[in-house]
Amino acid sequence: MKIAMVQVYASTQDMTANYNKIVGHVREASEQGVTCICFPELTLTGYDLNKSDEAIDKQYDYLEALRTLAEQLNMTILVGGIERDGTKRYIAQFVLHHTIEGYRKIHIGNKEKAYVTPGEKIHVFQSKGLTFGIMVCYDTHFPELASIMTRMGAQVIFAPSASPNDPRKRIEMWKKYMVARAYDNRITVLATNLIFGEKGGGMIGYDGRGELRLSLASLEDYRMIIDLKSYDFHKKGMRDRLFHHDRQPLIYQKAEETLVKSWNDS
Template identity: 35%
Template sequence: MKEDLRVSVIQMEARCGETECNLRRIAFFAAQARHRGSALACFPECALTGYSPKNAGALALPADGKECRYLEGLARLHAITLLVGMIERGRGKPYLTQMVFGPRGLIGRYRKTHLGAREREYFAPGDGTPVFHTPKADIGVELCWDAHFPGLSFALSRKGAEILFVPHAAPQRAGARETIWNRYLPARAYDNRVYLCACNLCGENGQGTQFGGGLLIAGPDGEIMAQRYSPTAGMLTATLSADMLNRYRADGDGEMESRFFPAFARVELYD
């Protein structure tokens, strides 16, 4: 990272079949994030469409449809990078997708590669692990269950990701979410020397499923910088230090606790 930057993670209710209402919520929080000085704002998995695997086909939207064009315009309007989750229409089964829109237009999309047990019947897995080059930082995305596979975080870090965004659509109550996240998300940040920013849906999806929320930002030292666990909609914002990140990524064999561990991995032994 060339300079310090502000990022925001958002938890919000996304009701299935109420796309226009979901877009209004996204627009509200995008404006709030920019007001706080954030250069990047991440919304939960399926924030645009709502999350309901059994109804995925009916909820799926095209990645080039009017809704995504609106989000692209929103990113331009606020000169911000927006990461927004949706169910994306595919040729067969739909995808769980996180769209990335920058101030100059669409940057790319990530399709969830590791599907949960309840998702495999209804969704197709993605087959790429891209790193997105945004105006302020190089970022990677992992969707919910993805983050339980350490190799994905490792691969994204080795490809140059400086921040990992981990949007969720997880129904556990807030207290359980805090316990689970604190067990493994800071470790993903520490082992791979990345900032990690996680968010979750909250409220009800309009079809009887409740989401408990959860927001967390961890540093490349594995320390939790900020967190919020509440069942209500909200946003968490933090300033990420470029100096801290770059110290870990500098060349040389410094003290063990300050090294960029992925650079020393013997990946030829892993398969």
């Protein structure tokens, strides 16, 4: 299975331009045999969490058009935007295939708290024979999230991001922990970062053996394709052991309860 990761510059003022850029990458990726394509956090709207309700609602016209395109091309499209539910807003990564689904970012940054609400649901998606999870930007710093998604059946975890720093620094930071998310869970982890003009950008990916599968430090719009590898992680040797089989959840739970009690008593 071919998966495409895309890094792009997204305008905060021109959603139509963002949409057209997304469509271009989707069509070209389809011609290359890609069945799943992932764009960065907030690609459709641009990184502007203070948009009007009208602008956010207009986004759904583009999402429906992308869903229709995904169905026509027999693809799955993952694209970042803002989801509105009444007065609440969420940073969301939409999953577009035969329907529109989405993941709401659970761990939000301090600057984002003034504009958006954290999501409350961990779940995985199934599309075109692939089961996958999504961790958005700050989510990737919390290993429990990747572990739970893996135990829910995810084969891949996508990590769309919007971090406005130098792409080389972004890559070096990802190298500190993305490999752990992949290796410990025996799962492919693929990350891509939004471009903010002179900042942002960067892509990285590891497979379940912790092997580097893609890496790019650039400020240019770019698309990279990875062929998803399948390993047998049920062997006894450490090289291909599925570590989840040796988990001790009751011990962890007891320790967690003790910690919580200690914090409440202090």
